[in-house]
Amino acid sequence: MKLLIAIHIDSREMSDRNIPSGLLQSLDERSRQIFREIVETYLQTGEPVGSRTLSKSGIGLSPASIRNVMSDLTDLGLLDSPHISAGRMPTHVGLRLFVDGFLEMGEPTEADRAEIEDRLRANGRDMQGVLKEASSLLSGLAGGAGLVSSPTRERPVRHVEFVPLATGEALCILVDEAGDVENRLVKIPPGLPATTLIEAGNYLAARMKGRTLREAAQAVREEISERRAQLDQAATSLVEQGLAEWGGEVPGEERALIVHGRANLLADTQAAEDMEQVRQLFDILERQQSMLDVLDSTREAEGVRLFIGSENRLFPLSGSSLIVAPYMNASRQVIGALGVIGPTRLNYARVIPMVDYTARMVGQILGERQNSWKSERE
Structure with missing residues (x-):
């Protein structure tokens, strides 16, 4: 069973590729066979492919006949040669034509x-x-x-909480208004009271609810930096860890x-x-x-x-x-x-x-x- 994968192409990309319309249809069977053999061999070896190599692959043509076809494919912009005496390798246009016109894909093994x-x-x-x-x-x-x-993370936040684990860590849980859940692990010191986790969670929940993560994180960081947050040192550390895990180390950077x-x-x-x-x-x-x-x-x-x-x-x-x-x-x-x-x-x-x-x-x-x-x- 073959897997149908949509490789999306938009008009701007097509113009960038410079692939002439009908190029694949213009190739005769011999040209298609040689072109496909060259690309498949190149993808396996990473090396330019010569006419003598192709003639030994069971393609049924002499090296001279193969060289003539390779020359035509080069003129079409599908093949190139790194050196005059070297074999041929596909250009980017050639690889695109191969992927779009010849490549067969199935499910992963x-x-x-x-x-x-x-x-x-x-x-x-x-x-x-x-x-x-x-x-x-x-x-x-x-x-x-x-x-x-x-x-x-652009949707408003609906719920925030810290859940203690048995490994010296806590799970920092964030839920947005669409119901998407994101968890982050944060370190907690031994013997941290459960009330500190509740305090940190309530503090974030009150300031994040209805705001996007970007909006809430900025406001919370400003409040902490100006010492307006009514939190003890342990709760403040938890809040800062949660923000860092959700939004990255750079303030305001969510991705x-x-x-x-x-x-x-x-x-x-x-x-x-x-x-x-x-x-x-x-x-x-x-x-x-x-x-x-x-x-x-x-x-x-x-x-x-x-x-x-x-x-x-x-x-x-x-x-x-x-x-x-x-x-x-x-x-x-x-x-x-x-x-x-x-x-x-x-x-x-x-x-x-x-x-x-x-x-x-x-x-x-x-x-x-x-x-x-x-x-x-x-």
């Missing part, structure tokens, strides 16, 4: 599905844990860097970019131009807001988004591909996105379904926890 679900459920006892584990497992399974954007697997981007990187591309990619990953803007641009997509090279104007790096899918809450509303970034020779047939499946599992698990919390309080 049973082993991959089991690993994704088991790791998300075992290592994510709160929302932040689920998102961190999603980034980590995507990095490991896909061979690139795993990216996850934390959920948007976070979770990245795992940067080291994977260095694998098989030898040429100077490859190292320069990796350096640029590291710089972009450090500019979290830039990457969050890219991930947020996928929120209206009906499925997985694939950006090859600089197809997305927010992501100008030409030597990388970005595969992204949105994840949803229990109300089927998109609240964030996750994906993989890596070299253009990513194994698209494997990575695209894995990103899609991971996004679905993250949404399912977060939805289950949201519904469980609601049931416990009804």
Whole structure:
């Protein structure tokens, strides 16, 4: 059974790709066969593919005939050669044509599905844990860097509380007006009275109710800094930890970019131009807001988004591909996105379904926890 994944394309992106209309239909069967063989071999090896290699692959043509077709494909802008005497490799236009016209995708393997679900459920006892584990497992399974954007938090807050745990920690619970639940773990000192947890929770609840997290966090921080908060030192520490966990360390900044697997981007990187591309990619990953803007641009997509090279104007790096899918809450509303970034020779047939499946599992698990919390309080 094949998995149908919608790779959303808008008109602006199509114009950026410079893919002539009807290009795929203009290729005869021989050209299609050779083009597909070159791209598939390149994605497996990362090396340019020569005519002699193709002639030994059972394609049934002489090296001379293959070279003629490769020359035609190069003239069409689908192939390129790093050196005069080297083989051919697909251009970004060629990769896009291959993905859109030739790539067949199925569900992830049973082993991959089991690993994704088991790791998300075992290592994510709160929302932040689920998102961190999603980034980590995507990095490991896909061979690139795993990216996850934390959920948007623009709806007014309905409920806040601190729940003590038996591990020297407390669970800081936030619920918005749509019923979405977000949990954060905070450290508490040994022997902290339960009344301090109640005091901190009541203080936040009174100031957050009806406000967005951004509005409430700013007001609470100002009140604490001006010593207008009627809290003891322990309760103040709890409140500050809760705000830091929900909103990041930068005051007013509600979003976070979770990245795992940067080291994977260095694998098989030898040429100077490859190292320069990796350096640029590291710089972009450090500019979290830039990457969050890219991930947020996928929120209206009906499925997985694939950006090859600089197809997305927010992501100008030409030597990388970005595969992204949105994840949803229990109300089927998109609240964030996750994906993989890596070299253009990513194994698209494997990575695209894995990103899609991971996004679905993250949404399912977060939805289950949201519904469980609601049931416990009804």
